[in-house]
Amino acid sequence: MTSEVNRAGDTGPAVPALFDAPWSRPSQDVLAAVGSRPDGLTAEEVKRRLERFGPNRLAPAKPRPWWRRVLAQFDDVLIYILLVAAAAKAILGEWVDFSVILGVAVIIAIIGLVQEGRAERALDAIKDMLSVRAHVVRSGSVIDVDADALVPGDVVRLRSGDRVPADVRLLDSTGLLADESALTGESVPAAKDVREVAAEAGPGDRNSVVHSGTLIVAGTGTGVVVGTGQHTEIGKIQTMISQVEGVDTPLTRSLDALGKRLAVVILVMALVMVIIGRRLHDLAVSDLLSAAIGFAVAAVPEGLPALVTITLAVGVQQMARRRAITRRLPSVETLGAVTIICSDKTGTLTTNEMTARMVRTRGARFEVSGSGYAPVGEVELGGAAVTIADRPDLARLVEDMAICNDATVVEDGSQWRLVGEPTEGALTVLGQKAGFAAGGWRRIAVVPFDPATKYMGVLARDPDGALHVLVKGAPDRILERCTAQTGPTGAAEPLDAVFWKSQIDDIGAGGLRVLAAAHARPDAETSTLSHADLEGGLELAGLVGIVDPPRPEAVDAIATCGTAGVRVKMITG
Numbered sequence: 001m002t003s004e005v006n007r008a009g010d011t012g013p014a015v016p017a018l019f020d021a022p023w024s025r026p027s028q029d030v031l032a033a034v035g036s037r038p039d040g041l042t043a044e045e046v047k048r049r050l051e052r053f054g055p056n057r058l059a060p061a062k063p064r065p066w067w068r069r070v071l072a073q074f075d076d077v078l079i080y081i082l083l084v085a086a087a088a089k090a091i092l093g094e095w096v097d098f099s100v101i102l103g104v105a106v107i108i109a110i111i112g113l114v115q116e117g118r119a120e121r122a123l124d125a126i127k128d129m130l131s132v133r134a135h136v137v138r139s140g141s142v143i144d145v146d147a148d149a150l151v152p153g154d155v156v157r158l159r160s161g162d163r164v165p166a167d168v169r170l171l172d173s174t175g176l177l178a179d180e181s182a183l184t185g186e187s188v189p190a191a192k193d194v195r196e197v198a199a200e201a202g203p204g205d206r207n208s209v210v211h212s213g214t215l216i217v218a219g220t221g222t223g224v225v226v227g228t229g230q231h232t233e234i235g236k237i238q239t240m241i242s243q244v245e246g247v248d249t250p251l252t253r254s255l256d257a258l259g260k261r262l263a264v265v266i267l268v269m270a271l272v273m274v275i276i277g278r279r280l281h282d283l284a285v286s287d288l289l290s291a292a293i294g295f296a297v298a299a300v301p302e303g304l305p306a307l308v309t310i311t312l313a314v315g316v317q318q319m320a321r322r323r324a325i326t327r328r329l330p331s332v333e334t335l336g337a338v339t340i341i342c343s344d345k346t347g348t349l350t351t352n353e354m355t356a357r358m359v360r361t362r363g364a365r366f367e368v369s370g371s372g373y374a375p376v377g378e379v380e381l382g383g384a385a386v387t388i389a390d391r392p393d394l395a396r397l398v399e400d401m402a403i404c405n406d407a408t409v410v411e412d413g414s415q416w417r418l419v420g421e422p423t424e425g426a427l428t429v430l431g432q433k434a435g436f437a438a439g440g441w442r443r444i445a446v447v448p449f450d451p452a453t454k455y456m457g458v459l460a461r462d463p464d465g466a467l468h469v470l471v472k473g474a475p476d477r478i479l480e481r482c483t484a485q486t487g488p489t490g491a492a493e494p495l496d497a498v499f500w501k502s503q504i505d506d507i508g509a510g511g512l513r514v515l516a517a518a519h520a521r522p523d524a525e526t527s528t529l530s531h532a533d534l535e536g537g538l539e540l541a542g543l544v545g546i547v548d549p550p551r552p553e554a555v556d557a558i559a560t561c562g563t564a565g566v567r568v569k570m571i572t573g
Helices: 027-033 043-053 066-072 077-091 095-129 233-242 250-279 285-299 303-321 331-337 392-403 422-433 475-479 497-509 552-563
Strands: 003-005 011-013 133-138 141-146 155-159 167-179 190-192 215-227 340-344 355-360 365-368 379-381 384-386 408-412 415-419 442-447 455-461 467-473 482-486 492-494 513-520 538-547 567-571
Touching (some): 250 285, 303 331, 355 392, 392 513, 475 513, 497 513, 552 567
Parallel strands (some): 340 567
Antiparallel strands (some): 133 155, 155 215, 167 190, 167 215, 442 455, 467 513, 482 492, 513 538
16 A cells, blocks of 8 residues: 655555555554544545545536637537538528528537436436435444545455445445446446455456445444545546547537538639639639639538538437437437447346246246336246135245345336345345235244355244245255255155256256255244254245346347348457
């Protein structure tokens, strides 16, 4: 780590920028390098660092003066041709044509300003991803502060539901999962722990760091702030966006070349007319100049830029109705030159809402209709809808998945919103589609999900007072702890491990994420639950296949691209 001088001239630990790779260093080394301690900074230290590094917020883009924004709209070859034509019409005294041509140029500028304003507002929305409040340890006490007041070296505590307030190097964690889809495009939450990783690891592989703007969906943790404001990963993205340089589109290049050729031809022809008129016909200079200007005006295709601009403006409005923001008019034309589209997957081609697609018990394979977190759909067997009342084996599996679960879905206006982890949300919705209601169940003890064990367990009492141990998790971890399986009638029978391994492979080969569920009946006096209680003797209920389904409109869009000769490539972590 480096040191830098503050305004008072003293030295101190510098904020570890992203290229310092705090995720590759032991947590205690990072803590010492930023001059902090497990009990946090003092108020005086926070004050000095806040003066040095500034508030923990993204720096607003330096606004361009309004007159520069207006002039920028005229910096286009189409506008140049229109202005030249308008000037020529004014010289000839054709004021009606002059007014029309100048009006077209002004309308173009207005449309450009409006579109640019929309684009800038969309880019500014990235600021809304930052946290508002943070739980920080200062002088040994945990206090709730505004996220803007965080400084490098602050020790923060994270818990489920928190939005990460800054880039934080973890010091400890328990079952910590972070939704990093805004940065990585992955809908599955990333497991976080304190182990260092390679310095060259990308954002999606930095398990020891949680980044500003991401969401904690499960577990708890403590970490030290190693990046604030523009020094965070989200700040780096904002900086990259603000530095994007414009490029000429195929249309602007073609029109620019046409304009240059026309200018040369017009000048050469006008000069030839003046020479011939003077040498051969001995015309007056004033008459020759008037004739040359008239020729130049006639040669300028003032209708071409007007026609092109109107066409582009119509395209912009059509795209706006489809919620596509276009910053500059010529950008619309680039779509006609596209041969390959590279697209993100999560949230772009898919809904970013995990959905249970199939259920496998020992007795049958069930298909599940509907998508997303809306509990609209059915569990089907052979094309007919079934519920837990019809199938005891389905009831046991759905029961295990729904009770051993921390997620809920709530109706928010016309939409359903997930509170919790996406995979668990899919299982909660599956239970509702199958007709299961958790009313009357009471959880007594929980073994939270841990990335190391890859399962979660609960001790719960059903509405009749019976005690159950319910477990769900990675199929290999659950299968190795089972000695029995739930049969078609709901009764226990000997485990067929070969069958289940083949089913896991088949479901996974279909592109689905596979989860398994199991259960056991503990002693009636049991009141605690630990990993030791889940080491064996479980009864496997079955498997569930989950997927982040494609957007219906994305399927149609890809088909349209194919008919237009445009190839689509999916880019994902």
